[in-house]
Amino acid sequence: MKRLLLLALVVATPAFAQEPAAPPEPPPAAPVPTWYAQALTSSMVGPTMTFYWSKGRSMRAFTVVQGRPVLTLVHGEWYYVIDQLAGTGLAVQRSTRAIADDAKGQRPFAWEADLILAQGAERVRTEDLGGMKAQVYRLTDRVSRREVWIPESGERIPLVVEVFDRGLKQTRRTQYAGWRRDLQIPDDYFRPDPRVTLERLSYDEYLTRSAQGPVGELPVLYGSMLHGTR
Numbered sequence: 001m002k003r004l005l006l007l008a009l010v011v012a013t014p015a016f017a018q019e020p021a022a023p024p025e026p027p028p029a030a031p032v033p034t035w036y037a038q039a040l041t042s043s044m045v046g047p048t049m050t051f052y053w054s055k056g057r058s059m060r061a062f063t064v065v066q067g068r069p070v071l072t073l074v075h076g077e078w079y080y081v082i083d084q085l086a087g088t089g090l091a092v093q094r095s096t097r098a099i100a101d102d103a104k105g106q107r108p109f110a111w112e113a114d115l116i117l118a119q120g121a122e123r124v125r126t127e128d129l130g131g132m133k134a135q136v137y138r139l140t141d142r143v144s145r146r147e148v149w150i151p152e153s154g155e156r157i158p159l160v161v162e163v164f165d166r167g168l169k170q171t172r173r174t175q176y177a178g179w180r181r182d183l184q185i186p187d188d189y190f191r192p193d194p195r196v197t198l199e200r201l202s203y204d205e206y207l208t209r210s211a212q213g214p215v216g217e218l219p220v221l222y223g224s225m226l227h228g229t230r
Contacts, residue, residue: 031182032055032056033054033055033056033105033107033181033182034053034054034055034181034182034183034184034185035052035053035054035107035109035179035180035181035183036051036052036053036054036178036179036180036181036183037052037109037110037157037176037177037178037179037180038050038051038052038176038177038178039052039110039174039175039176039177040174040175040177041172041173041174042172042173042174043170043171043172043173044170048063048064048065049063049064050062050063051063052109052110053183053185053189053190054107054108054109055185055187055189055190056102056105057074057101057102057105057106057108058074058075058076058108058187058190059072059073059074059075059108059109059190059222059225060072060073060189060190061109061221061222063221065218065219068083068085068218069083069084069085070082070083070084070218070219070221071084071089072221072222073190073191073192074094074108074190074222074225075187075190075191077093077094077099078091078092078093078094079091079092079093079094079098079220079222079225079226080092080192080198081216081218081219081220081221082192082196082198082218083217083218087195087196087197088196088197088198088199089192089196089197089198089199089216089218090198090199090201090215090216090218091192091198091199091200091201092200092201092202092203092206092220092226093200093201093202093203093206094203094225094226094228095203095226095227095228096228097227097228097229098224098225098226098227098228099228100228101224101228101229108222108225109222110157110158110176112148112158112161113137113148113150113156113157113158114156116137116139116146116148117137117156119139120139121137121138121139121146121148122137122138122139123135123136123137124136124137124138124147126152127149129149129159129160132151132152132159133151133152134149134150134151134152134159134160135149135150135151135152136148136149136150137149137150142166143165143166143167144163144164144165144166145163145164145166146161146162146163146164147160147161147162148160148161148162149161157176157179158174158176159175159176160173160174160175160176161173161174161176162174199216201215203226
């Protein structure tokens with residue numbers, strides 16, 4: 001009798017459903033890559049020093065053009081070129097092609113090493129650059145001869161870029177230095193100072209005006225970031 005009663009209690013007692021396991025936490029997002037470098041470019045027009053910062057595809061570049069400090073900012077859909085002496089500048093909406101390029105995640109400056117290797121450059125020699133061994137890659141065509149020096153470790157950062165223009169018979173040499181990565185850079189560093197007076201143009205407005213002559217007093221130094229790559 002007791003056995004039957006115990007069996008009845010077991011059958012009558014509802015089974016407690018197990019609580020569902022908590023879903024696994026998503027992996028932490030990969031940090032946005034950041035870079036810094038400086039570049040000294042020598043050409044027939046004289047030396048030019050440029051300082052670069054980037055975070056993902058956002059870029060800040062500072063250079064001096066004929067005595068005028070020129071600040072270029074690229075952030076999201078906007079390309080800015082600012083005269084820091086005058087406190088004025090131009091803001092142009094970037095093309096859809098340039099925005100699409102952002103998805104590739106490529107560093108927005110100093111991508112000469114990636115480009116020349118993708119185009120089939122050949123390694124021609126090894127050089128010593130301040131105690132660092134560099135592999136020199138060369139690509140020639142009927143228009144120019146290009147050489148890019150890359151660390152012997154194989155890291156895709158250019159150390160020296162030389163371009164000989166056959167038509168002009170001139171050589172432009174750029175030497176990069178001070179490479180740093182994984183810096184803590186706030187997003188606001190890639191936005192213009194609110195005190196700057198900006199003229200804003202859509203991309204189509206910019207193309208229409210540029211067909212008639214220069215737009216503004218300062219040059220667009222990084223055309224691929226405005227127009228995109230082909």
